[in-house]
Amino acid sequence: MSDDKTVLGLVGSPNKQGRTNQLVSAALEGAAQAGAPVELIHLADHVVQPCRDCLPWVCQSNLKCSFPDEAFELLSGKLLSCGALALGSPVYWWDVSGLVKYLMLKMFRVHARGGPLNGLPALGLAIAGGTGNGLISGLRPVYHFLQILQMRPLAPVPATRFDFDQALARAREQGAALAGQRNQRQPFASVAERLSAYDRLPYLGLDRFQERRLLAGLVCAALPPEAGLSQGLARAEALRAAGDSLAALEEIGRVYDAGVELFEKL
Template structure:
C-alpha cells in the first residue's frame, strides 16, 4: 500500500516559539489526527533571501534565479509543488505578511516567469487547496487580513493551488497567548481536520 503524500505546514513567523509556530504545531497535530501525515517546515530555517528585481530569471533560458544556490528557498518551493494539501501559518505585521515570508513569495518570480511561458511541469501540476492560518496581535481591524490573503491568492496560482477559506485569529500578541487560549487552540485543530475532509484525504475527524 502506497503511503499518503505528506501535507505541508509552513510556519512563516520569524520568531521561534511564537504564536504562529504554535499554530503550525496544532495544524500538524490536527492533520495527524485526521489521518494525514504532515511535514512541518519553518520558513526561517531556509533563510530565503529577498528578490532584488534584477530580472535575471526572465532572461535565463531555464528561468534560474541568481540567488537560488545561496539559500534554501528552492527546497520549500519544491515542497509546495508536491504537497497534496498546504497550510501557511503566519503572523500579521502592519496589516500584511512578515518581511521574510513576503520576500520568499517575491522569489517565486522565477516560477511565475516559467509558468507564464507555458512550462509543462508547472502547467501540469494537479489542482490543490491551501489554507492560510493568520494570527494578529491587534484585537480589531476590518481589513486586517486583506492584504496578506490577496498576496497569497495570487502567489499560489503559479502552482495551481487555490486559496481556501482562511482561519484568522485576533488579539493574540504575546508569545504564549495562543497556548493559553484553549478555545483558539481548538479552532486550529478543528480547522485542520475539516480541511482534510474538504480535500477528501485521510480518515476525517472522529465522530
C-alpha cells in the first residue's frame, strides 16, 4: 500500500547498543509484527544544534531553522512524514538526555504554533538504568513534548534495570498499538480535549512519594518473596496515609536501599 505510514523510532542515547535502543527497538518489533513499516534513527547520528532563539521569529512561518542544521532538517522531516512515533530517552539526572532535549526545543520553536503533528499517535519510553531514580520524572519532558506538539499519546513505558524485561514486553505491546493507529490520525478538536487525554495517562501525575513507592515496589518485585520487605512498603504507605509525608519518604527510602542491596547480590 503506497500510503502505508511508517512507525518512526528515535533513540535518544549516545550509546547505540544500550537500553534505550533496546526499548525503542522492542516497540518497533511490535509495530513490525503488527504489519507496519518501521524506521529506527539514533539521535547520536543526527545531533541537533541548540535553538538560538533568534529574532525575528521567522522559523514559525517558513518552518525552517534560519541556521544550517542538517540533523534538524532530517529529523523534523521524518517526524512530519511518519505515521506514528516511539521516542526513547535515557534518564540522566531524573531528566531526558541532551540529544533529546535539543531536538524537542527546536521542534517547539519551529513547529509548535502550526501544529502539524496534531493527532500523531506517539509513545514515550524512558530508561532509568542506574539507581532507577527519575523513572517517571524522566518521562515527563517526553510527554510534555508530545503534548505541546499535539500528538495523540499512548500510555508511557517507564523502565528500570529492575523490571527491564517487563518493560521490553510493554514496549512491544505499545509498538503494536502504534502500528494499529498509524494510518488513521485523530487530531484533537480542542486544547481541552488534548489536555484531558494527557491528564488521563498513567504514571505522569505521580507525586514524589508515589514515584519512590513505584520504584521500591519494582525493586522488591525483582527479589525472592522471602526478602521480607513488604512490611516496610506497608509502613511507608500507612505513614503517607496518615499525612506524614517526610516519614513516608524516609521509610520508602529505607526499603529501596535494603532492596537494592539484596538485588546487587542476586
